[in-house]
Every structure is written in C-alpha cells, then in structure tokens.
Amino acid sequence: MPSFGWHFLFNCQFFFNLAPQKSRFMSGHNKWSTIKRKKGALDAKRSKIFSKIIKDITIAVRESGSDPDSNPRLRLAIANAKGASMPKENIQRAISKGADKDAASLQETTYEGYVHSVAVFIECTTDNLQRTVANIRSIFNKYGGNLGTNGSLAHVFERKGVFVIPKSHIKNMDDFEMEVIDAGAEDIESDSESDIVTVTTQMEDFGIMMKKLEVLGIEPESAQLQRIPITTTPVENDVALKVLKVIDMFEDDDDVQNVYHNMEMTEEIMANL
Numbered sequence: 001m002p003s004f005g006w007h008f009l010f011n012c013q014f015f016f017n018l019a020p021q022k023s024r025f026m027s028g029h030n031k032w033s034t035i036k037r038k039k040g041a042l043d044a045k046r047s048k049i050f051s052k053i054i055k056d057i058t059i060a061v062r063e064s065g066s067d068p069d070s071n072p073r074l075r076l077a078i079a080n081a082k083g084a085s086m087p088k089e090n091i092q093r094a095i096s097k098g099a100d101k102d103a104a105s106l107q108e109t110t111y112e113g114y115v116h117s118v119a120v121f122i123e124c125t126t127d128n129l130q131r132t133v134a135n136i137r138s139i140f141n142k143y144g145g146n147l148g149t150n151g152s153l154a155h156v157f158e159r160k161g162v163f164v165i166p167k168s169h170i171k172n173m174d175d176f177e178m179e180v181i182d183a184g185a186e187d188i189e190s191d192s193e194s195d196i197v198t199v200t201t202q203m204e205d206f207g208i209m210m211k212k213l214e215v216l217g218i219e220p221e222s223a224q225l226q227r228i229p230i231t232t233t234p235v236e237n238d239v240a241l242k243v244l245k246v247i248d249m250f251e252d253d254d255d256v257q258n259v260y261h262n263m264e265m266t267e268e269i270m271a272n273l
Helices: 029-043 046-064 072-083 088-098 101-105 129-142 173-182 203-216 237-251 267-272
Strands: 107-115 118-126 145-147 157-166 185-189 196-202 222-229 256-261
Touching (some): 046 088, 046 118, 046 256, 072 203, 118 129, 118 222, 118 237, 129 145, 129 237, 157 203, 173 185, 173 196, 196 203, 203 222, 237 256, 237 267
C-alpha cells in the first residue's frame, strides 16, 4: 500500500462525484494517497524505501532480464526508484545485483490476518521464509492479532493499479483526463489541496495505462499494483492507534515490502496522524 511513503493506508469506496471543485472522477482514495505521502515524508527512512525498491528491481531482473525496454516490471521498478529520488548509480547497482546468484534466493510471499478486527495484508520479499514467517507471526501474537491462511482476505481486498502523478507533469488537465479515461482509468482524483493527481485502474488495465503515460510523456511519481479494501472496518480512536502501531511494526521488518489494511479512517483518526 502502495506502496504515505507508507504503503498501508488504502481504504477507499469507489464512486462518482461530480462536484465542480474536484475532478470528474472522484472517490475516497485521494485521502489515502495524501496520507501515504505525508506519512512517508514524516517517518519513512530513505534507506528502508531504497531497500524495498532494490528488491523490486532485483526480482524484476531475475525474472525477465536487465533490459527495461523488454521488461515491463523492471521499467516500472526503475520509474518508482526515480520517483523516490534514488541515485542513478544505486539503480544500476540494483540491476547488476539482479543478475547475481544471490538474486535467485529471493522469494515473494504474502501473509494475511487480523489485528483488533482489522484485516491486514502483508507483502514480503525474503531470502529466508522461516525467518520471515516467524517475525510476522511474532508481531501478530505480541499485539493480539491472528495470522490467517493465504486467501482468507480475498473477499476484503482487490488489486488495483494506482498511479501518482505530480500536477506539474500535466499540461492540460481536461486533455489529460480524456486520455487516461480512454486508457481505462476508473478513478481520477485531484483537488486544490494536493500537488498530485491519482489515477486508479483495474489490475488488467495497469499495463495499458503505463503505455498511455509513456506516449503522453508523463512520468508518474509512483505506479503500483496495490491492494485496495472492498469493505472497511470502523473502530474506536484508541483501537485505531493500536492498529497503526502494529502496522508500523510490520513495516519496520526488513522483509516487508507493503502492508495494507481495511480500517475506516475517520477525521479524528486522521487528526491524530
């Protein structure tokens, strides 16, 4: 989630809102992308962010080679690295690392569970599955959560393509909206309080949108497949703070790439962030 530089606060109900002060396609998602940026700016360590991106690049090279032109996943990882201001030499080292034998030991895995009735979905990349599952289980157990089986949250989250684009990269908003709608955008969000536009697509339209942005000459700040909650869970403010603390614990683990949850974020909870 999606990667705040925070990957976990993605809690949106998709709907149309024709309010004139906002974009023609609106939902609650902009709130989450805004929080994501604020959270990341406040407390996400640059080294942690870079570590996650390096793993993405390494896996991409291992799977389909080191040429970004013929490797869409690598091209995406490099774009996200640039969005995070990763130096070019770091990107190149990560690409070279992907061809090393050590890259073969990296595995992608996911874990699902509940913390105080809130669904939590965790994506990991690891070279030691036993260590990773032990760490994840320990956090769940320590903070009163329950680690479930894979697939248990299939009814809670759905995968969406989420593109975060600086407004400064868009010359004409009306033209931009028409172009991305044609490429499969189901949600476009922008408001006067944010310097970004968030475009959301169905998972199957992710690649089409990437190509459309390339044709338009627009480089997104980030482009990710994120797990967006279909349903949300309301909790009291004190419980929300406990859940957020647990999510921070997951995010601090070196093997964790992204954490998503379905907690309903009220204005009171938002204020406490």
